[in-house]
Amino acid sequence: MLDFLSAGAAGAGAPGWFSFLPLVGMALIFWFLIIRPQMKRQKEHQQKISGIRKNDRVVTAGGLVGKIMKVEDDYAEVEIAQGVRVKVVKSTIGDVIESGSKPAND
Numbered sequence: 080m081l082d083f084l085s086a087g088a089a090g091a092g093a094p095g096w097f098s099f100l101p102l103v104g105m106a107l108i109f110w111f112l113i114i115r116p117q118m119k120r121q122k123e124h125q126q127k128i129s130g131i132r133k134n135d136r137v138v139t140a141g142g143l144v145g146k147i148m149k150v151e152d153d154y155a156e157v158e159i160a161q162g163v164r165v166k167v168v169k170s171t172i173g174d175v176i177e178s179g180s181k182p183a184n185d
Contacts, residue, residue: 133147143157
């Protein structure tokens with residue numbers, strides 16, 4: 080009778096790698112719900128920023144709206160008011176405004 084109990088207890092245990100399955104599942108969920116979409120948005124932003132050219136209207140990360148006057152490798156010169164030009168780092172440009180869109184108060 081003693082041999083029967085010890086043999087049943089030894090055979091009922093799950094393999095050691097089974098305990099890591101929930102961790103692997105959570106990693107996959109994080110990858111598909113958080114990391115992958117963020118990488119996709121970052122890639123789209125990089126493409127948008129690399130395609131800016133003179134006379135494009137942009138919004139900076141600080142909320143300034145202006146027109147691109149000059150584009151360099153890492154910097155862009157943006158006119159935020161008539162005669163007021165600032166040099167911004169291209170990576171801080173948040174969005175490119177489509178040319179067909181109008182401001183709300185015009």
